[in-house]
Amino acid sequence: MIDLKNMPIGSIKGVGSKTKETLNKAGIFTCHDLLHFYPRTYEDRTPRYLLHDAPLDTKVALVMRVVSSPRVAYTPTGKRILRFSARQRENSPAVHIAFFNQTYLLNTFRVGSDWRFYGRLTKSQSGYYMFSPTFEPILSVSADTVPIYSPLTSLSSNKISKLIKTVLSSIDKNEIEDTLPDFVRQENALMPLGEALFEMHLPTDPRLLEKAKERLIFEELFDFSLRAERLRKREDTEIVPPMAKTDMTPFFNALGFVPTSAQKRAISEIEEDLTSSTHPHRAMRRLLQGDVGSGKTAVAAAAIFIALKNREKAFIMAPTEILAKQHFETFSSLFEKLGFEVLLLTGSTSAKERKLIKEKLVLNTPLLLVGTHALFEDDTEVRDLTLIITDEQHRFGVNQREKLLSRATVRNSLVMSATPIPRTLAMFLYAGLDISILDELPPGRQEISTLLIPPSKRERMYGFIEKEIEAGHQAYVVCPLVEESDDEILEREVSGEGKSELISATDMAESLRVRFAPHKVGLLHGKMKSPEKNEIMESFIRGETKILVSTTVIEVGVNVPNATVMAIENADRFGLAQLHQLRGRIGRGSDKSWCIFITSSKSHDALSRLDYMTKCSDGFKIAEYDLELRGPGDFFGSRQHGELQLPLASMSRDTTLLKKAMEAASVFLAKTEMK
Template identity: 45%
Template sequence: MALRLADRLDTLPGIGPARARGLEKLGLVTVEDLLRCYPRSYEDRRKFSTVAAAPVDIPVCLELLVAEPPRLSRIRKGLELVKARLVDDTGSLTATFFNQTYMKDALRPGETYIVYGKVEGPPGRRQMTNPVCERSDRVRFTGCILPVYALTHGISNNLLAGLARRCVDECAGQLEEVLPGPLRREHALAAAEFACRSIHFPRDEEALELARRRLIFEELFYLTCGMALLRTRRDEAAGVPFAIPPVEEFLALLPFPLTGAQRRVMDEMAADVSAGPPMNRLVQGDVGSGKTMVAAYGAWLAAKNGRQCALMAPTELLAEQHFRSLAPLLEQAGLRVGLLTGAVKGKARKELLAALAAGELDLLIGTHALLSEGVDYADLGLVITDEQHRFGVAQRAALSAKARQPPHVLVLSATPIPRTLSLVIYGDLDVSVIDELPPGRTPVQTFVVGEDKRQRMYGFVRKLVGEGRQAYIVCPAVEEGEDEGAGLKAATTYAQGLQTEVFPDLRVGLVHGKMKPREKDAVMTAFAGGELDVLVSTTVIEVGVDVPNAALMVVENADRFGLSQLHQLRGRVGRGKHQSYCVLVTSTRNPDSRARLKVLTKTTDGFQIAEEDLKLRGPGDFFGQRQHGLPQLRIADLAGDMRVLKEAQLAAQELLERDPGLKRPEHAPLLKQIHRLFEQHGDMFN
């Protein structure tokens, strides 16, 4: 029976319940799933040799005859060997198979096999261990470029490659050609069937490159179109415009003047919320640039229009910090401000939620608790999320869904994203940048030091603590051996060593991501309250509480971090009136790695650093742990494929100008694929 794209893989021969579960773990249920599961790498098995000429330790294919019946030896319990003598015109070799008893009967004397593996030993005593063997008239995985897939327990690469071979042979021609013909011709893109066949089983490097380019372009094209459609839908939504009172009334509440950049962003917000569609604006600005005051202005505008505001922060500590800074400020103007975190329980929680539902609260600040059931607003008019990269598009949507009409949305982020990427990540948002620090902020002095300066660095920590300051020391790992590479500082053992050997007279604390939230908060609160001198941490403090007294940030194994992440960590200090310092410790001798770190000693401009990071490292730092909320890409790399990204963005823009909602019948398959890419976000397109 012919295979179809929608057929389940567990209907194929050799796929029982256990293998089906393994495949499902990899996201593979149907034939089409497998066709769209692209190899993560390839093994070139095209090089042939002879026994005499075979290079040592480089895998090759040899065409060999089985000279005599293979011999089975049982060495001990759990160890069986099959040995076979294989020959060609230039010599013979011994192939040894460990615990592959079936090879005794599989290799038949007098028959010819293609054998792939490393040849070892001197001439006359050549041998191979566990080589791949295929009868020369039935080759599948030798003499070719072999796809290598991501695997899971119970699923071997041979099994997956065998399944892929059958599915590609029978079903690649059934894939719908989604990209319009003129677009394919203009951008020299391969046909869908060719791309599918060649990404799995390329005949050569050129075919693989053509397939990759087509599939990368296609994925980035769908992504760009999808983000543009989300934005269009937002622009067409009916919002509730705010009336804008004189800004001087708000400025009178503040004990300090705002920067020009803050005023500019406030004007952009005011223009947004007073227009028809709901505002969807991202405000980017370095740590300490004053984003919180912009948020305060938004909450004040909402209250002045009789609407409520919700501000969601990624941690309880950050939510409490916002509450402490915003409540006294806004209460002067008569706003009623509440705080909702996991710590608010029982009667206090009930009373808070009742006040919210009755419209007796103007601003509710909290964590993910704001999304929970039973949190009902009388009239939610503005949603603010802090540290956007910690919340995905779907979470913003979930909070907005608590409003009766589409609310205005303001997103704050201290993670600078290069413009090219922000067009993709924040394609559904307008972007504002606060590119000016408040007056009086002294830039943090940054140094890169080697292991030979460690004792001096410890002396510097002691000196600053002696002056009444506090210090952070950040490590790349929590425990010994949890990351690859020797010599990595692990926070737990390092903190113990510092307390017992280096700083026995100082108060050393420890915080890391494996601790319970309550434990983490207790340590951070102690540090913020001056009860600890040195805080050893992982990057969990990257987005953290303000400690104006902390004047030193030490980062161990700094070469293991991205520049943007180091810049975020550096932003934890320099928040008070004291001169602050950042010391990047590295043992690397790699000149490129050291040059990369030196970038931080020359600039404090987060956007410049982000662009540099993108050039040097790719997008990992911007898209760590898939927190960005974008659809998961199967083959494209947003930074590595930057040239194709720009091409796809341009093509998407041109197509959407001609058919804004992709409503034409010929674009129906394209719209279906865009929905498929975004399906993890539920009903975003429904």
């Protein structure tokens, strides 16, 4: 049998040092890793349309004959393009084909030669267009179903496909060692691993491809279920001494407001977890789930207070440095009044500060440490760590949870999440955790008014934002992309199309700087480096920046009570759960707030979804509605749960397989423990 894990990537023909380095950076070290780098999607390149029936603005395959000699032309901005025309039939309209930066193809397309072209078909006043399509001579057309891989730096989808085909051509699929236990595979009628991998990368039949996906999805869920079950069993056996009952009066006095009944209930559950006199006393394992603005931070603070009053240490971890700094400021103002020290440890903490923090961590004194992934450093030694709190847990993943839990001598864990999670998914992600739900908002929070407008009312919206700024408030403007790509700009130039309907954050920021001068307009997006992002965000938090133009990097946790307007451009491009998280960035103070969705979409479904958002502010109801609408899809959006190492599985789609995988994992562990 062939063990793919023992076949290094460097042994593949065509893998040189640079290719190997690129693959290694992507976590691909063996043939096993490469064959588990699955296609991002599949393209159906079956030439099934005549031109007049072909759908526009979507990718289609057309068999056409070249009818004009290729020539090099220039766009109005001076870019070189290769252009020629092709027709399906003698009397059918010509399709103008253009390649950007590929003038080396000048002698490839002879007049009279027949090709299969596959690309996005568009139409403007000057005719039909295809830009940079893939192409094959009609006499040597490959499979109709073509796997498409996410490119890795210098490795295109085609290059990755060739490497995978090289590996598959050198092995027998029946000789690949199966990684699932035989009884699990047989009981669930799953395809053998070798057959599944071949079908994923060299698809032969749509039904077999679905069976291959089912097998590989099951394996992902089974492996993760094993880890989660082992973690749960290990945590269940951890017996820890209970903490002493704590007088919470000083805490509530310092808090400055009366908690909601939901907050009080959650605090009581945490108190019971930490101080119960039951024997043996199990460590706390609790998920605190609440909608945006429901007051999770105050509940976490109560848990921290109990730990500190017991002269212990507590950690709270945030997914971003910005959020960690916000937590640090919030907890510092609270706990310093109560006589406790709060420290901050992030990736940008200086070596000198880091050294001082590490020295304090080994002392027998109570303190709270707030930080990011820097808390996972192997050389950070902690003594008397009693409580670990993780904020937005699905952005950490089980790897970090296991790593941090393995370091502490005494462990109680509280997980906070603002993402409404279906119970099946919660069982999977948070195996063994009890759940507290905050199902009401603190008093004084005004409901956010949500409006849906067309682009024609944008200037009127700007006038409203201007009034809010003059009243001393601030605004967010969210765009779906950072900047328009060069190819998109060139396509519009060549075809004579007007401006793109999609608005980029970069263009929007430039436009608003002119429109709202002299007010400061900031630009924030994921391509920026952390120090730059932090400075831009802090300028907004300080109130210096009046309008922050951003992509969805401001989705999680950012707290600026002075921001009262959230305008979301091309709102139809976002999932409802994501829109709700974005909307949760405003309405965090006592002032009235407005969220405005701008869309030019005429789609009935898109407008219905957005209209629902204008009428509903309950995150759990929105999540249920979103799942119903989308059907198959990823609950967390575009692969936010990549940390879970689930390249294929979808939590909303694969719930049936998930239940089977969890059951199989329990049976497998029980069988192995009996041996």
